[in-house]
Amino acid sequence: MALVFVYGTLKRGQPNHKVLLDSANGSAAFRGRGRTAEPFPLVIAGEHNIPWLLHLPGRGHRVAGEIYRVDEQMLRFLDDFEGCPHMYQRTVVPVEVLTWEGEGSPGDRVQCFVYSTATSPPEWAHLPHHESYDAEGPHGLRYNPRENR
Numbered sequence: 121m122a123l124v125f126v127y128g129t130l131k132r133g134q135p136n137h138k139v140l141l142d143s144a145n146g147s148a149a150f151r152g153r154g155r156t157a158e159p160f161p162l163v164i165a166g167e168h169n170i171p172w173l174l175h176l177p178g179r180g181h182r183v184a185g186e187i188y189r190v191d192e193q194m195l196r197f198l199d200d201f202e203g204c205p206h207m208y209q210r211t212v213v214p215v216e217v218l219t220w221e222g223e224g225s226p227g228d229r230v231q232c233f234v235y236s237t238a239t240s241p242p243e244w245a246h247l248p249h250h251e252s253y254d255a256e257g258p259h260g261l262r263y264n265p266r267e268n269r
Contacts, residue, residue: 125232127185128171146194157214163247168264171253175236180249208235
């Protein structure tokens with residue numbers, strides 16, 4: 121089992137959350153909400169308005185998201201779903217717990233896998249940085265779901 125931190129379309133209420141609920145992909149259990157212990161730029165970019173966590177630690181904001189405990193099958197599925205290692209890379213980052221289900225307390229830090237950009241166009245670093253992502257958010261950049269591409 122591993123902890124995965126999701127910050128974009130995989131969060132509850134977002135367009136791709138359903139893949140975490142599908143037991144055919146493996147097991148994913150919501151553990152709590154958190155935010156990255158250090159800042160990262162979270163941008164919305166590309167022709168499909170995808171949220172990207174740029175692997176530029178120390179820049180941007182401490183990004184808010186959700187923590188899931190996943191099994192190996194789900195982790196392999198997410199690697200494929202996220203295009204790892206070509207589109208995204210999976211790395212370990214410390215996440216500060218904001219709310220926790222079960223053992224543990226707010227303020228704890230846990231090590232989580234996160235999917236961030238392996239490479240990105242240099243101009244993406246200059247796009248607006250977000251603390252949190254919502255596909256319907258005030259940014260006005262509508263996410264184009266995979267099934268519509």
